[in-house]
Amino acid sequence: MAVDTAPVAGNAAPPQARAPRRQFTLPGGSVISTFLVLFLVIASFSVEGFASTRNAGFLLLDVVAVALIALPLTLIVVTGEIDLSVASVVGLSSAVMGKLWFAGLSLQTIIPLCLVLGAVLGAVNGLLVTRLGLPSLAVTIGTLALYRGLAFVVLGDQAVADFPREWTRWAIGSIGGTGIPNAVLPLLVLIAVTAVLLHATPIGRSLYAMGNSEDAARFSGIDVGRTKLWLFVAAGVVSALGGVFWTLRYGSARADNASGLELQVIAAILLGGVSIFGGSGGLLGVLAGALLLASVRNALQLVNVPSDVLNIVTGVLLIVAVVAPQVAAGVRTRTRARPR
């Protein structure tokens, strides 16, 4: 999905010697993390109420869904594929949860069912991409519409809202009074699992290999199709979990829950330094990207910037995040070429 006129990220390396690749292993995302820390420090001093426990809790609660879905989606983008249907899976899972609850099932039964549903939806994506060899961008634009449509078929424009208090209170509550939302704990566990998988196992290395050159990966014995299939299944399951969380957090199951969330998640991933072509980037950057987007929005809201206007910030940040390294690389090659 781009003009491949210049050998930018990835496999088409220019013949001359290049600086050793940064952003390849664990410390990747250091630039965006620095920005995040800088922003948090500046905002804490200059924006009234930003550094309060209460506000930090709200901020984290807003990040949870984006960060959660960003985990499997980062792995998918690293392999060079994309999944735009994640937010629709959130919506469908939420709608099914509402329908089943309305039908009298217990949440202990409903939640596993939702996760299985997510696995099936992810598998549909994965099979279309890996077995039929269809481009994932097109496939998941299709399933984005399909899954969201099915959510409306299941629940229409109704809302189911009478979920048990103890569950919804857990979803918005915080650990002991620290302001840290309860949901952060399971999220941290998932982050740890994903980080180890991506950065410390052969599977993780194979994902980068696929993203850099799928053929080379296949010739080195990596089962590209099966790995990608499992990634799509994981994205489905995690998105369905996101749907369950979203429903409990807002106390309402609706077919249009989390509409457009896929763009926010992808914005966080790209801002975090993951190349859209695959093969580079890391989890730390993605999480920093998600946090940065959320904190900028939060800080601007506190100084009464209307929420719609915040879109400008999101958009410009995203563009700058991709243009800046390109410009820097261009300047570097130009200065290197000059002595001749």
Place this chain on the structure above:
Amino acid sequence: MTAPTAQRPPAGASATEGTTARSRRGAALAQRLVVVRELGILAALVLLIGVTLIANPRFLSGQNVRDLMLSAAVLVVLAAGQTMVIITRNVDLSVGSVLGLSAYATGTLLVAHPGTPVVVALLAGTAVGALCGLVTGAVVAVAKVPSLVVTLGMLYAIRGLDSLWASSSDRLQINASDLPAGFKSFGGARLLGVPVLFLLAIVVVALVGVHLRSYRSGRELYGIGSAPEAARLSGIPVGRRVLTAFVVNGALAGLAGVLYAARFQTLDTTAGTGLELNVVAAAVVGGVAIAGGTGSAWGAALGALLLTTIGTALPQLGLNPFWRDAAVGALILAAIALDRTLTLRLAARLRGRNLRGS
């Protein structure tokens, strides 16, 4: 995708002739594939209308058809522009936001100067869109950043700009009562019974279609999309062509914004939200491959018509209108699966010919 024949040095006159004849046959085959693809989508459209007619014989009544055309006009214009961009192996996700900004700008202009002729309103909206397209295209073509990322950023940025403008001018919504009568009558105007908005859309599709089919700069877009590096090496000004595609697409999104304003006559800053995916869907259903290099504006326009018709046909068929999105999704999947099958078969046949020839 370089064909193996292209790399072989021409050994002699006869070999060269053979190669050209073969490639001509290959081109004819590929051309037939495109035609088959467009006939397929036309057949799907006719089938849908036929089935709906059986369920409700009044489906094709004059008013129904006019409503359908009015609803389709905006999407058709957007799909034609998007086709140009997708053919170059790019995508523009910002069109929904550009449409919103252009619609709001046109509305503001008309409220401030009620005497503005409709033509000037159309040009103003188109100019706003072209400006947005110029910024997007410049970042994509000059900084060589993936268009998916840039246009995702523009999607947010332009929508935010729209909101900022609306909230700072204290006019969050422009209502039909604020708009001059001349513009409102343009929205409902007909020529020989056909809504003028739809005729405009058809003109746009025809222009884009002819340009893509018969003009050098149009053909070069296909070259860029099927092999960017080869296109550059053969002297095609890739950056300039891609930039132009984005500017034209932006201009058409701006034009679509004016059509939107004329059709709905109630504008707020959410106009066109989420439209980008419908547009890409229309193009993909119409046979414009997301990987670039194939497709036509006519196909994309047919795709847009089909998507719009599904929305109006479902209730007539006694189906819940909530099925619309699901049907659209299924249609996209079917379209790309079909394209894949046809492409594989074409590749196999071309390979067979080459083997026989050498």
